[in-house]
Amino acid sequence: MATGKASRTFGWILMGLVMVGLVGFGSTNFGGSGRSIGTVGDTEIDARRYSRELQSELNAFEAQTGQRLTMQQAQAFGVDQQVLARVIAAVALEDETARLGISVGDDHLRARIVDIPAFAGVDGQFDRESYRFALEQSGLTAAGFEQTLRAEVSRQILQAAVTNGIVADDTYVDTLYGFAREARNFTWAEMPVSRLTTALPEPTEDELTAYYDANPSAFTLPETKKITYAWLDPQALVDEIEVDEAQIKALYDERNAQYNQPERRMVERLVFGSDAEAQAAADAIAAGETSFEDLVSARELALSDVDLGDLSKAELGAAADTVFALTEPGIAGPAPSDLGPALFRMNAILSARNTPIDAVRADLNAELAADAARRRVGDMVAELDDLMAGGATLEEISESHNMALEQIDWTADTSDGIAAYEAFREAAAAAVDGDFPEITLMSDGGVFALRVDALEPSRVQEQSEVAEAVLAGWQAGKRLELLADEARGLIPSLEGGESLASLGLTEVIEEGQERDAFVEGTPPAFLTEVFLMETGDWQVVPSVDGVLLVRLDAVVPVDHDGDEAAAIKANFAAQTAQEIAIDIENAFARAIQNKAGIELNRPMINAVNAQFQ
Known part of the structure; x- marks a missing residue:
């Protein structure tokens, strides 16, 4: 039974690989069945099989990363070689199964095909027309597909014979567990x-x-770039800017709700279905039989679900007088609300706040001046770009546009002054001696341009220097x-x-x-x-x-017999056995490859790869 389920599952997986991996396969031009990229023993390595596996690998990468690899990139990463090695290993096993006479009968093969969901009709049962259509879309014939499936199932039998029954030695598992948990x-x-x-x-x-x-590392200077930069900081222009009183008044009026707030209450609200239910709850709270928190919990609610925040009298609506009548935190109501009769818990009284314009005038003036300074700098960007493109030097633009002209010894660890800005650090890291300076925007609205004057390589300082x-x-x-x-x-x-x-x-x-x-x-x-x-x-x-x-x-001492220990060791033993099985399978595959011999048709492999260019 277990073998049947495993084989059926394998068949579904195989068909999934065929149907997904062969997207576009039918359009590749490799001719007839005689085209191969090599042989392992007496078995040919079908060029279409290699193409299918390579396509599947590229599709998997795209599904995982959202990016499509070009063939050049795939070859740079060694993807083509990994796929080729995998195909050779599979063909080597199939060659060995043929040599040993391992195969599956027609009835067994038919049962596997019938169980593949991709071939089911609208009623969920195997449909021959669906079978024919799916193979046709994949560029396969029924005979070719069935031959591939038979070879795959036969190879699975051989792999199972090689790896089944492998278990991790108890002494090995106990020793490692003891080491880890001691x-x-x-x-x-x-x-x-x-x-x-x-x-x-x-x-x-x-x-x-x-x-x-x-200790040479303690006395080693990092690679240092001698950089000259011109910097136009909006903050340096603020003192030059006069802000109109009308602008200050307009900004104050815009933020009136922030500066002038009426008296408010921090309120929670629990709504009831009727006035009678709300009154009964209020009476129970007053009698000490329950609490507001208990009533909320009984509804399977959290206090955050009934929290209204801080509200003014106008915002509380019909319940305003009832809530504002409380002179200290407590329960108010029942009182009407837009959702029905409710109890209100008032948690704090927030006094009215009135901030006159004179109290915030300096802050508003500074904010408006800073905005104007940033706009002024922004207006200069196009002109500065044109000057730099025309060959102006940092010294010239710093003089013509009142930019600060400074120098810095920059390393990857420098973070003071202008190097505190990410834009400057990125530009400094990328710049090399000979680059033309470019105007670069900064996060606070400023701009800069830099030039690398010299590059001092990393060096160990002389003992006298340190x-x-x-x-x-x-x-x-x-x-x-x-x-x-x-x-x-x-x-x-x-x-x-x-x-x-x-x-x-x-x-x-x-x-x-x-x-x-x-x-x-x-x-x-x-x-x-x-x-x-x-x-x-x-x-x-x-x-x-x-x-x-x-x-x-x-x-x-380590507890080797507890439930936790048994579970951990069992899991570790299973993982170890799986790793050993993989190692044995790989060793077996290499052995039969060496025994059978491998011959590759490099021009044909290159031709397949060229289809993906």
């Missing part, structure tokens, strides 16, 4: 640099040089080294009965930490070190700003 209990404390008591020695020149040589940084780095490393020595000096006391807390350190106890856990305040490799320790041992682990003292308290 946990540790440990006690640790941070010993900061501030606890260092040993005096820092003076370094020798040899020690400083050794530190410099060992003498202070070398000294500071050596001192930081030396402090950690001396601190680690002092920490190791505490271990005998700890083994003798002292605790981390008694030594003035903040003791942290961790239990059940697995390998992939993260312990806050520890470096990334901390748990790796802990899992290498023996129970009862103390160890000093370097950290960024100090060292850590840690003792392994216990190795937590």
